[in-house]
Amino acid sequence: MNTAMPTPAPTEIERLVKGIGIPPRPEVLTRLQKEIDSPNMSLSVVGQIINGDVALAASVMKVANSPAFGLSRKVSTVQQAIPVLGSRVLSSLVAGFALRSSINGPVRLDRFWDSSIRVAQLAARLTKEFRGVAADHAYTFGLFHDCGIAVLLQRFPDYRETLQLANADGDRSFTEVEEARHATHHAAIGCFLTRSWGLAEDISRATLIHHDLSIFAPDAETEDARCRSLISLAALSDCFVNAFMRMSEDASWLQIRPHVLQHLNVDESDFHDLREMAFDLLENV
Structure with a gap:
């Protein structure tokens, strides 16, 4: 299982977003x-x-x-x-x-926004089951953590193919696949956008590192450890929304799944109960 790419430094983030139109x-x-x-x-x-x-x-x-x-x-x-x-x-x-x-452009993003809103609302709801994350933070992160994908869909005509490859690649992280094809990735773009929009720093930091599995290590940086619950709730929400809308599990979820379940102290029985609750909520979003 991969441990993702090293978290980019500030100067590296600037390089990754250079030439990309950030709203x-x-x-x-x-x-x-x-x-x-x-x-x-x-x-x-x-x-x-x-x-x-x-x-x-x-x-x-x-x-x-x-x-x-x-x-x-x-x-x-x-x-x-x-x-x-x-x-x-x-x-x-x-x-x-x-x-x-x-974020407007030649590519229609209706499905992307629909999925993002469902993830955000479900992440906010899950804060009632797992203490330590405020509902507004979970909602904001759920909505913004993949916002760089929307930017890249407008920037690169072949980015949908990149999404398919990244969702199916079990050996590399999502961001590694993106950077190999486009010399940038959605996590860096999302981090830059949320910071420039004045959102909370933990939202920006978590957006940057949400594909970096090293944050779940016992010796993870303190500031990254604080983002674990935020990232875990969004990952769990992503999983349930994908299952609800597309009846699928992508490679990113399979990579992060054991870390999320361990961090949230969720066993298989709990997972299925949460999935049932999530589907009930998603029916009404």
Whole structure:
């Protein structure tokens, strides 16, 4: 079993993203993050920012009322959702909407976005079963950890073939297959994008290393060890979504599976129970 490529240094990340069109941080996300970070944050202003885009407001409401966040009551307006969800969750939802709106090009990504949203919502739901990761962080990471794939699908006409090869290669890591064909990989691109968009550093770091199996070693770097639960929940969610949508398991899951199950202390019986719960949730996403 491979242990993945060494985690790239900052200068190496810059090399890997050079020449790749990274979408700039959307204005609506900049305004929202600035207001949330203000010591005089106004819930009214936060609501105005979100309601300024009808499609954004509708997207926030849809996710807020989804089973992933398990609100005790349905909310019918953004203003109602703000105190119930909290500013951090709202920022995550807006970032997700902005991501989908920012990556446009000749290739349709409907299936990719559908899968990403399902993974994000399931990862958020799984935080109720496994403590230590906040639902908003799990949702954001679930949505963004593969965002570099969307960028590369627009950049390289033959990238779909790369995806097929990477999903089937049991000897090399996903990112090794990508870099051999395109001199870059989606983990570095996703890390660069999330940092430039002002997302939490653990989201960016976990995005960079989510194919690096060495993080599960006992002597893993402290900052990488902190990302293990985040990466594990996303990997488990990826597995369940793939099984639900495509009835398949890719090579990346088979490589990381024993590490994830050990880290989360999940045995085969637990795994099948979680899979059943996940399928019930995914039926309603």
